[in-house]
Amino acid sequence: MVLFKQRPHQVSTWEISEMAIEALWSNKLRSGLTMLGVIIGISSTIGISSIGQGVQKSTADSIRGLGTDVLQVMAGAAQSGGISQGQGSLTTLNWEDAKAIAEQAPGATVVSAFLQRNTQVVYGEKNTSTTVYGTDLSYSQARNTFPKSGRFFDDEELKSAASVAVIAPTVQKNLFPANVDPIGTKIRIQGEIYEVIGVMEVKGSQGPQDRDDAVYIPLTSMSARIVGNNSLMGISINGIYIKGRDESQLEIVKFQVANILRLRHNIDTPEDDDFKITNQADILKTFDTIFGLLTTLIIAIAGISLVVGGIGIANIMLVSVVERTREIGIRKALGATDRAILTQFLTESVIISVVGGSIGIILGIGITFVSATAFKFAFLVSGNAIAIGFGLSTAVGLLAGVIPAKNAAKLDPIVALRSD
Structure with missing residues (x-):
């Protein structure tokens, strides 16, 4: 089978x-x-x-739009109950420091001092919480941000502490109706009346910070009317923006600036520095x-x-x-x-x-x-x-x-x- x-x-x-x-x-x-x-x-x-x-x-x-060829010098940090209040909270820098850097640091092409406070800005019945910057004439170049309409304040307005303001787009959006041109209107900052003379261009956010949520007024007006504090050496500031020729030269500029400030503040060693210098390019890398x-x-x-x-x-x-x-x-x-x-x-x-x-x-x-x-x-x-x-x-x-x-x-x- x-x-x-x-x-x-x-x-x-x-x-x-x-x-x-x-x-x-x-x-x-x-x-x-x-x-x-x-x-x-x-x-x-x-x-x-x-x-x-x-x-x-x-x-x-x-960050690149604001410039990676920029150094930021911040005043020292105040201490309260053993807790740091953050860089810029001490009045260890003044406007004269910024002027000295502009004159004595060969690598610095633009130097701008600033003073800032978070406060309420009011227009009519609307108000918004924003950052008010008191700046000098070089701020636009140092931060690579310019008015898209209107203008920035001029030298005469800076010297006379004029009540003029330039607002950024977020502030415009929060305060003004879409059909209202803010140029020429009056806003209140801590009870002081300011005339809007310009609106800045859109810069977007830098991390959690909205660069378009700001108001810019003359540094002299900010010091006299909003902050009201002057140091013995002049107008106190929170910080200084310094622009170099290019990103590769920033470390040289940083060295020059540190030495100028140490001489002016009678500081012998880097450990005693009452300021901090930050490289914008390093911030980006970090x-x-x-x-x-x-x-x-x-x-x-x-x-x-x-x-x-x-x-x-x-x-x-x-x-x-x-x-x-x-x-x-x-x-x-x-x-x-x-x-x-x-x-x-x-x-x-x-x-x-x-x-x-x-x-x-x-x-x-x-x-x-x-x-x-x-x-x-x-x-x-x-x-x-x-x-x-x-x-x-x-x-x-x-x-x-x-x-x-x-x-x-x-x-x-x-x-x-x-x-x-």
């Missing part, structure tokens, strides 16, 4: 994919819930990295480094969702193997090979991850667009995040499906057919 051994039925890749899609479609709710972890992980990764890059670019552009680290950390946290998603896929696929034991037995009895069963379950797992990853990518881009529109920062989509996210979703599917697929492939067809 001749025994014929049944030849295993060779199933094509297309047939396996078709069966995998059919199996997933017949359990739509379960498949959708399984995808959820991957969707959350991928969308979080892309959304957070893209939003981070957009905010970082907008802030960096804002910001980029910190923001990059924070973004990486948040992405790593978001990546935990992918691990959770992978565990979810593995659990559902293991349950699926148990539920479909009889189906697997029938297919094996009809000639399906262990390889075909293994491939089908792996394919199901990968399809769940790839589809979930694709939805997550779309959702992540959507979240980025909505956030950029709502909070007004640059809309950037991280190509690397998309590539990494899609690659991770595929890898998660493969890894999560290996054990369930192997379990399915190893089932004995006779035992499988006897199962309920």
Whole structure:
């Protein structure tokens, strides 16, 4: 008697994919819930990295717009109950210091002194809390910000402590109706009446600080009418902006400025400095480094969702193997090979991850667009995040499906057919 051994039925890749899609479609709710972890992980990764890059670019552009060839000298920090009140809270700098730097520091091309206070500004029945800057004539050049309409105050107005003001766009928006031209109107600052002579151009935000939320008045007027404090050496100021010829010369300028101030303030060692000099370019580098680290950390946290998603896929696929034991037995009895069963379950797992990853990518881009529109920062989509996210979703599917697929492939067809 001749025994014929049944030849295993060779199933094509297309047939396996078709069966995998059919199996997933017949359990739509379960498949959708399984995808959820991957969707959350991928969308979080892309959304957070893209939003981070957009905010970082907008802030960096804002800092560059104000000039990276600028030094900022701040007065010392006052102490109250052992707590520092912040740089500029002591009156250790005065206007004469700024004039001395302008005359004696060869590397300084523009020098501007400023005095600032947070206060209420009133127009009619409206009021807004903003920062009022008392400045000199060089402020616009030092900060690379100029009036878009009207003008800045002139030398005569500075010398006479004139009651004139230049407002920034946010103040205009908060105080004036859209159809009202603020030029020529009167505003009140701490009870003092000032005539608006100009509106500054839009500069945007620098980190959490809105550069467009400000009012500029002559330094002399600020000192006499708003602050009311003069030092023995002249008008006290909070700080000085110093512009160098270019960014590469800032360290030389910083050295020159430090020596001038130490001589004027009778300071022998750097440890006794009653001022602090900050390099704007260094601020930008520090910001980029910190923001990059924070973004990486948040992405790593978001990546935990992918691990959770992978565990979810593995659990559902293991349950699926148990539920479909009889189906697997029938297919094996009809000639399906262990390889075909293994491939089908792996394919199901990968399809769940790839589809979930694709939805997550779309959702992540959507979240980025909505956030950029709502909070007004640059809309950037991280190509690397998309590539990494899609690659991770595929890898998660493969890894999560290996054990369930192997379990399915190893089932004995006779035992499988006897199962309920």
